[in-house]
Amino acid sequence: MTEAHNYTAAEILAVLSARQLRDGQVVFAGIGTPLLAATLAQRTRCPALTILFEGGVVGAFVEPGKLPPSTNDQRCTKRANMVLGSADVLLLLQRGYVDVGFMGGAQIDQFGNLNSSFIGDPAKPKTRLPGTGGGNDISSLTNMIVAMKHEKRRFVEKVDFITSPGFIRGGNTRAESGLPTGGMFRVITELAVFGFDDKTRRMKVLALNPGVSREEVQDNTGFELHFDEKIEVTAPPTEHELQTLRMLDPERLFTA
Template sequence: MTERKNYTASELLAVMSGRILKDGQIVFAGVGIPLLAATLAQGVHAPGLTILFEGGVIGPFVVPGELPPSTNEQRCTRRANMVLPITDVLLLLQRGYIDVGFMGGAQIDRYGNLNSSFIGDPEKPATRLPGTGGGNDISSLTQMIVAMKHEKRRFVDKVDFITSPGFIDGGSSRADCGLIAGGMFRVVTDLAILDFDDDTKEMKVLALHPGVEPDEVRDNTGFDITIPDHVGRTDPPQKDELAVLRNLDPERLYTA
């Protein structure tokens, strides 16, 4: 038993993924953990980081306690540099202005393909999920960071449906499809940070979070995952990181 943690799994996700973002980057963020992480990064180590929202917003500052319900309402535009049509903000991805696309995920597979459309057979689904939104565009056109809970049912060998492409079937298959730019960069979970093998494009463990043993990752992953012998260790969330986060989301809408 590890010592009692003073943070929730969602807070851990936000902190760990926020650390991956670099100052000066242009980040296309979804609401929830991605937005919290990007805003956290701005407050802690990346003041020159710019957030873009799918609703058509460039460079807003989120007001603490007024987190937007989606990327498409007026709260997203607070202190923004520019608002523009949805199609045009998404076209910035295609043009190549965006460094990182950052979103959550419902189901992911060993090659980083994401499913947010159907659980089960798409022709007769057990669950019809809401769909891609801009997820397919973002993951098709830029480097991706995905933040999600590490559960066996979410980390599967092969997704039921590729909504947002990762490395498709691995190797060069992504580029072979015509997706010549972008790809999965990191997957951040409440157990570990994962990246992808340069050649096979299979997911592997880059670093384990504090108190997490390799078997815990294996047990919660639905496919054989490579964990190197000398796998890295992340530093636990710091007081200043948690303070910024709790100020942003005092009602814990996204960090409960």
């Protein structure tokens, strides 16, 4: 982003991600930006948003300034509706109670597959990454919003390893693999908002963030991007969104 803004890249990421959620939805949120953005949505436009965490939390209501260091810490439960075992909260995805899954990503490809397991050959990895956690379960079983940093090395034509499935190899390959439901819905970065073509299932740009050009997005992407016919420009974060975000994360744990 070339122009000066009154917000950081991490902040616009959280704000735009939060805008993708709808009031009344049940959202399964991962740690970091997803937890923060879901909480931001809950405290602004979506008071009836139900937030789930893999640690076993149903109906989270995270306290401002007390963001949990993972989705398995006691802070996740404060003022929640319910605690379950972690297998049971994940099984809610399989039964279909969850409208949207919301995760960060380390590496993504043109079909929305995410890799958080290996860089290089899994048999002899250059880098062993931390692995799926609940990411594979969430992305296998519901519609996904992914919030991630936009870098060429993170946006690749084909991931080294599919940890969390998007549309696999495009077309109907996701359903043919045994995943008849869910799939990538949106990818949000500090540069743009992405969706997926209904037929090819390739990633496409739906909207550019304020001050960002098509070229800038393409230059930071490791595959050829498609642009929607009617590209929009996202509205910049409002004062209210930024204030609420900073109230939730005053230590900038997830918005540094």
